[in-house]
Amino acid sequence: MKMSSSRTLLVCIAIASFSFVLWINYSNRNNLLIAKNISVEHANKTHLKTEDNNTPVSIQKDTPVSCSPSNSPLVTKLMRNTKTASSEIDDLMADGYVNPDALLEQARAGKEFAAIAMFKIIRNCYLMMEPPSLGKMVSEKIPVQHQNCPSLPSDVVRNPLKLLEDAANMGSTEAMLFYAMNSRSFSQFYTRKNTNESVQLSRIVLKQAEIYGEQAARDGLLEAYGFMFGAYMTGQFGTRDLTLAYSYGLPLAANKNNPAISGQLSKIGMTLSPLEKTKAEQFTYGCTVNKEANSLNSPFK
Numbered sequence: 182m183k184m185s186s187s188r189t190l191l192v193c194i195a196i197a198s199f200s201f202v203l204w205i206n207y208s209n210r211n212n213l214l215i216a217k218n219i220s221v222e223h224a225n226k227t228h229l230k231t232e233d234n235n236t237p238v239s240i241q242k243d244t245p246v247s248c249s250p251s252n253s254p255l256v257t258k259l260m261r262n263t264k265t266a267s268s269e270i271d272d273l274m275a276d277g278y279v280n281p282d283a284l285l286e287q288a289r290a291g292k293e294f295a296a297i298a299m300f301k302i303i304r305n306c307y308l309m310m311e312p313p314s315l316g317k318m319v320s321e322k323i324p325v326q327h328q329n330c331p332s333l334p335s336d337v338v339r340n341p342l343k344l345l346e347d348a349a350n351m352g353s354t355e356a357m358l359f360y361a362m363n364s365r366s367f368s369q370f371y372t373r374k375n376t377n378e379s380v381q382l383s384r385i386v387l388k389q390a391e392i393y394g395e396q397a398a399r400d401g402l403l404e405a406y407g408f409m410f411g412a413y414m415t416g417q418f419g420t421r422d423l424t425l426a427y428s429y430g431l432p433l434a435a436n437k438n439n440p441a442i443s444g445q446l447s448k449i450g451m452t453l454s455p456l457e458k459t460k461a462e463q464f465t466y467g468c469t470v471n472k473e474a475n476s477l478n479s480p481f482k
Contacts, residue, residue, distance in 0.1 A: 253467065254464075254466050254467025255395075255398060255429075255432070255465045255466075256432050256465055256466060256467075257401075258399075258401035259401060260401050260406075260432070261401050261402065261403065262403045262404060266294060266355055269294050270294050270301070273287075273295055273298035274298045274301055274302060277299060277302050277331070278329060278330075278331060281299075281331035281333060284298060284299050285299055285333065285334075288300075288348075289344070289347070291347050291351040291353070292348070293351075293353030293355050293356045296347065296348035296353070296356055297348075297355065297356060297359050299337075299341075300341050300342070300344050300345055300363075302330070302331070302333075303333065303337065303338055303341040304341060304363070305330075306330030306331070307338050307341075342364075342367060342386065345357075345359055345360040345363075346360060349393055354396070354397050354400040354402055355402075357393035357396055357397040357400075358393070358394070358397040358402050358404055358405050358408070360393050361391075361393045361394040361397065361405070361408055361412075362404075362408055364386050364387055364389070364390030365387075365390075365417055367386050368383040368384075368386045368387050368390075369383075371383040371386065384419075387417070387419065390412075390418070391412075391418045394408055394409045394412065395409065398429065403433070406429050406430075406432055406433040407433055409425075409426075409429040410426055410429040410433055413426035413429065414426045423452060423453060424457050424460060425464070426449060427449050427450060427458065427461040428462075428464045428465045429465075431446065431461070431462065432465060434446050
C-alpha cells in the first residue's frame, strides 16, 4: 500500500514538473513574440528629411523608398505614334464626304478609323472648331467647305463623341486618344450652354477623357503621354496634379530625348518632395507600394 502511494506521488510530481516546463516554454515563447513584435513595430518606422527643411518625416515600413518591379506599371509596351493611321483616316474622310452613309455604318459598327473619320467630318462641318493639338496627330488634306458637308442624322451630329466612345469601348486605342484630345473643346462647348444637363455632361466628358488618356498611354501611344502630361500640368481634368504630370513626363522625356521636356520635368521635380517623386516613379515604372501609393494606380476614382 505504501509502495502504491509512493508511485502515485512520483507520478504526480513528474506530471507537475512536465506541466511547469510546458508553462515555462509557453511563457518564453509569448515573451519572445511580444519582444519581436515590439522590435518590428519599432523598426517599421524610418525617418527621411525633406528637401524643404530638416523636419523628419515618419514613413511606415510599407511605404517604399526604393523601387522594385510590379505587374502593373504605366510603361508596359514599346511606345509608338499614330502617324501610320493618318493616311487611312484621310482616305476615309474623303470617301465620307461623298458617301457619308457607308462611312457612318462602319463608324457605328465600331471601326476605329471610320469612327475617327466621321467624327472629324462632323466636327469640321457642324462644330467648326479645330483643337490646335489635333493637327499634330492627323494631317488635314481636305479643305473644308461648309456647303460640301453631308447631311447626317441629328442624333449623330448632337453627340459625335459617342462614335469615338463606342470604338474606344471596343478596344481602339486611337479612338481613346482622339476622344481625350478633343475633350477640352467639347467640355468648354457644353459648359457655355450653361444648363444643369450640359454642365454635368461637360464633367462626364473630362472624366472619360482622363480614363481613356491613361489607357492609351498604357497601350503605348506616345501622344497619350504628351496629352496626359499637359493635362495634369494645366489642371484640365479639374485639378492640377504635378505628381501625375511628372509620372507621364518621365517616359516622354526619355523617349523624345527633348531638352525642353527634360527641363520642364526637372522644374516639376524640384517642387515635389522625395516621397512624391518616388510615388511618381513607382506609378510609371512599377513598384511594390503601400495603400496610399496604390491610389496612383487608379487616379480616376
